[in-house]
Amino acid sequence: MIKTIQPTNNQSYQWIQLEDASVDEINQLVNEFDLPHDFITSSLDTNEISRLEEHLNKNGDHFTLLVINYPYVQENEDIRQRYQTQAISIVYNHETLITSFQSSFTDIYSYLIDDSKKVTFDSPELIMLEILRLIARSYLLFIEDLEEIIMDLEMTVVHRTENELFFQLMGINRGLVNFQVAIEQNQQVIESLHKVVKADDNNADIYSKIHDVLIEQKQAKATINRLRQYNDKISDILSNVVNNNLNNIMKVLTVWSIILTIPTIISGIWGMNVPLPGTENNMSHTLLIVGSGLLMLIVYMLFKKNKWI
Structure with missing residues (x-):
């Protein structure tokens, strides 16, 4: 599904949103803007890695591609499959912003749109940076949820050895690994973007916002590393408890x-x-x-x- 959103502050750019893209919609945008096919289809690949690319089309228009992995939760799955990541493709220049994503991203990006469905940011670059900031913030929120689960397990692991505990630890560890890999890849892309954007008067606001996003990304990385250590410690405790109970x-x-x-x-x-x-x-x-x-x-x-x- 394709949506075109116009800004509210008389800016000349357009924001094209492509959600759960079909083949015809992908071909339409690829032909209209003369873009490489993978600039749009990257969001459909569940194993896509984060990356930064640039493209100059036949008309001399310069486009930048950002592929960033965002976190989401599959509510109907058990904890072993609940915490996942998925890629979003962000293609932009000074006149156009194209975001290609799946429906799992809806909760994150809906914050950017007001009740009239019109954008309140001054440029495609600022929208792109706000998307990056929201993704980094989403990681922190999901990590907080995982931290609560880990703390609860730490309180009960000494008294419980049911299979459910092992399944919970497996699911938490899988979610932490998914998040850690995605966060590290995202950080590399944002650091590359930070180097590309010059810290001059024309880009001062953009440069500052990239720096803020990078700080949140590093915070998420540090937190996920700490939680993995907690999870490993609880796994060791549970193994020791099981062995001790067996010995008894x-x-x-x-x-x-x-x-x-x-x-x-x-x-x-x-x-x-x-x-x-x-x-x-x-x-x-x-x-x-x-x-x-x-x-x-x-x-x-x-x-x-x-x-x-």
Whole structure:
């Protein structure tokens, strides 16, 4: 679906939004602006990496491509598939801004549009930078959600060892890896853009905003690294708890197997078809049962005293 949005402040540029692009819509924009095909289709590739490219078309128009990965949440998926990233293509020059994205980006970019569906920024470059800022901010918000989940797991991991915990840790780790890779790629692109834009009087506002976006990107990177360390620590704790619980279970089973072996040994000895003391006594059966019980009790108390059970 193609939308064309005009600015409200008498600026001469246009913003073309391409959401969930079809083949015909992609070809339409490629032919109209004489752009490389991948400038538009990059947003459709789930494995697309962030990058910065430039293109000079046959009419002498210069276009810059930014491919940036943004975070989103698949609400209907379990936690192992919930936290994902997807690319958005941003193609711009001084007169035109083209954004190609999938529907998962809608929540992020809707902030840029007011109720009348008209843009309130002075240039395509400023809109592009606001999109970058919102993406960096979105990473921070999603990271905060993951941090809350990790903190909750840290409080319960000592008392719980269900498979659900392992699945949650797997999902969190997968989300953190997705975010970390995307954040590092985005940072490289923004740093390249920061070098391209000159810090002169004409670009002072743009240069300053790129610097602000870069700071938020570095903040997201530092936070994601810290959370990965937390997640690794919780995984280690959970492994230790599981191993400790298994050791305790094995210790209890071993102790009880020793205790229950006592009557087996005694009955086996007095059950042999050879003369033994007390076999002619009518109370021998009862005495053997009572004796076995006493021995079992004594062994149990010894184990209990030494805190083996």
